[in-house]
Amino acid sequence: xxxxxxxxxxxxxxxxxxxxxxxxxxxxxxxxxxxxxxxxxxxxxxxxxxxxxxxxxxxxxxxxxxxxxxxxxxxxxxxxxxxxxxxxxxxxxxxxxxxxxxxxxxxxxxxxxxxxxxxxxxxxxxxxxxxxxxxxxxxxxxxxxxxxxxxxxxxxxxxxxxxxxxxxx
Numbered sequence: 424x425x426x427x428x429x430x431x432x433x434x435x436x437x438x439x440x441x442x443x444x445x446x447x448x449x450x451x452x453x454x455x456x457x458x459x460x461x462x463x464x465x466x467x468x469x470x471x472x473x474x475x476x477x478x479x480x481x482x483x484x485x486x487x488x489x490x491x492x493x494x495x496x497x498x499x500x501x502x503x504x505x506x507x508x509x510x511x512x513x514x515x516x517x518x519x520x521x522x523x524x525x526x527x528x529x530x531x532x533x534x535x536x537x538x539x540x541x542x543x544x545x546x547x548x549x550x551x552x553x554x555x556x557x558x559x560x561x562x563x564x565x566x567x568x569x570x571x572x573x574x575x576x577x578x579x580x581x582x583x584x585x586x587x588x589x590x591x592x
Contacts, residue, residue: 436591436592438589439588442588443584443585443588443589444588445588446584446585446587446588447486447581447584447585447588448479448486449584450580450581450583450584451479451486451488451581452477452479453580454488454573454576454577454580455477455479455488455490456477457573457576458477458488458490458569458573459475459476459477459490461569461572461573462475462490462491462492462565462569463475465512465563465565466508466512469508471508471511472508473492473493473494473508473509473511473512474492474493474508474509475490475491475492475493476490476491476492476493476496477489477490478490478496490569491513491566492508492509492510492512492513493509494507494508494509494510494512494513495509495513514560515560515562515563516562516563516564516565516566517562518559518560518561518562518563519559519560520557520558520559520560521557521558521559521560522556522557522558523558525558
């Protein structure tokens with residue numbers, strides 16, 4: 424019995440690295456915005472809030488996303504339009520020693536280390552400066568916590584962006 428077989432060559436669409444790169448950049452921008460929103464929860468009850476910014480740049484053709492208070496991106500001699508609020512956030516994130524002494528009713532606004540959205544209005548304040556005696560402010564580790572929270576979703580978003588960029592139009 425005879426059979427007829429027919430085949431037709433389909434010309435593939437040319438690969439566009441610019442298209443893949445655009446999808447990846449859009450995914451990074453989306454994740455940067457999400458990261459900034461999470462960081463803004465850490466200062467929900469602050470009187471003077473730092474401005475959080477997203478910076479995207481390329482190193483060795485790989486996109487890099489940095490999110491943090493604008494003070495983290497300032498060079499020597501540059502100042503933030505938000506005063507020292509960004510530097511204050513960095514010191515609380517990392518923990519630091521201070522000469523300040525808190526009042527007995529002091530309750531930090533950011534009580535849970537590494538927590539997002541767990542702030543409380545706080546109470547009390549500084550009573551005086553005690554020269555020669557340090558008080559250590561425990562680190563809140565927001566930066567580290569953000570990395571752990573974002574890692575899986577960020578990876579999934581980038582993978583999805585690559586797949587979309589490789590799809591034919």
